[in-house]
C-alpha cells in the first residue's frame with residue numbers, strides 16, 4: 001500500500017503562480033511588509049547565534065506563528081474534515097471504472113427498453129423535472145459548501161486556495177516517497193562529503209538560516225540529496241522538504257547565486273504546500289469529471305467512440321484546467337523563491353541569467369535535433385512556464401526584491417550586472433553548447449582541382 005501511495009504521489013505531488021502577490025497590489029504590499037519586518041528579526045538572530053539554528057529561532061518565530069494560526073482559525077466558518085490522503089489515489093481509477101460500468105449499463109438498459117417504456121420514462125422525467133432539478137441543485141450546493149469550508153490561505157502570499165489534506169498527512173506520505181527515491185537512485189547518490197553535496201548543503205543552509213521567520217520552515221524535514229546524473233538538468237522537492245538535485249543542473253548553475261535561486265524555488269514549493277494544493281484541486285474536479293465520463297458512456301453509442309471521447313475529455317481538462325494552474329503555482333514558487341533568496345543575500349539577478357541560459361540550451365538542443373530554432377509556442381501544453389516567460393517574469397519582479405535585499409543589510413551587489421555579463425559571454429556559451437550537442441562531424445575537403 002505504501003509503495004502504491006508513494007508511486008501515486010510521484011506522479012501527483014511533483015506536478016509542480018501568478019495568482020500571488022503580484023497580481024494583487026494589496027496582497028503584494030501585505031506580503032512585502034511581512035517579509036521585511038521578519039527579515040530584520042532574522043538578521044538579529046544571525047548575529048546572536050549561528051549554531052543552534054532551530055532552537056534559537058523559536059522565540060523569533062513565535063509571533064508569526066501565533067499571528068498565522070489566529071488568521072487561519074478565524075477564517076473557517078464551518079468544520080474542516082480532512083480526508084485521508086490515500087483516498088485521493090484510489091478515487092480516480094476507481095471512479096473511472098465505476099463511471100464506465102454505470103454509463104454502459106444505462107446505455108444498454110435504454111437500448112433494450114421497448115418503445116412504449118421509453119415513452120413512459122420520458123413522461124416520468126418531464127413530470128418529475130422539478131424534483132430532479134432540486135436533487136441536482138442540492139448536489140451543486142453541497143459541493144459549493146464543501147469547497148468553501150476547505151478554503152485556506154497560502155503562507156506568505158496569502159492567496160486563498162482549496163486544500164483537503166493536512167500538511168502532516170502529506171508529509172508522512174512524502175516520507176514514503178523519499179525512501180522510494182533513495183532506493184531508485186541508490187547507485188547514483190553522491191556521498192555527503194562530495195564537493196557537489198557540500199556546495200548544495202552550504203547554499204541550502206544559508207537559505208534556511210536567513211528565513212527562520214517562516215513558520216513552515218520548522219514543519220519540514222529538510223534534506224539534500226545529490227544524484228549523479230549529468231543528463232538530468234533538474235531539481236525537485238517533496239512536500240516534506242526533501243530536496244533532490246541532479247548534477248546536470250549543478251553543471252548549468254555556474255555560481256552559488258544561481259544555485260541559491262534554484263534551491264530557493266524548490267524550497268518555496270514545500271513551504272507553500274503546493275503538493276497538497278494540486279492534489280486537492282485535482283480531486284475536486286475529479287468528482288465532476290467522473291460524472292461527465294459516466295454521462296459520456298451512457299450517451300455515446302459505441303465503446304470505441306466513448307473511450308476516444310473520454311481520452312479527449314481528459315486532454316481538454318488537462319489543457320484548460322490543470323496545466324494553467326500548475327504554471328501559476330510555478331510562478332508563485334518563482335516569486336517566493338526570489339524573496340527567500342533575497343533575504344539570504346544571494347544575487348537574485350542571477351535567476352534571470354539562469355533561465356536565459358536554460359532557454360539558450362533548449363534552443364541549441366532543438367537546433368541540433370531538428371535543424372531549426374523556429375518552433376511553435378507550446379507553453380499551453382506544459383505544466384511549467386517556458387524558460388523565456390520565467391526570465392521575463394523574474395526580471396519584472398527584481399526591483400521589489402532588490403529593495404528587500406537591501407533592507408536585509410546584505411553586502412552590496414557587484415557593479416557588473418550578471419545579465420550584462422551573460423550578454424557579453426552569450427556567444428561563447430552558445431558555441432560550447434553546440435560543441436556538446438553536435439552529433440555529426442562535418443568534414444571539409446580541399447577545393448576540387450581542375451580536371452577532376
Ligand SMILES: [Zn+2]
Nearest residue numbers: 016269330333
Ligand atoms: Zn517548480
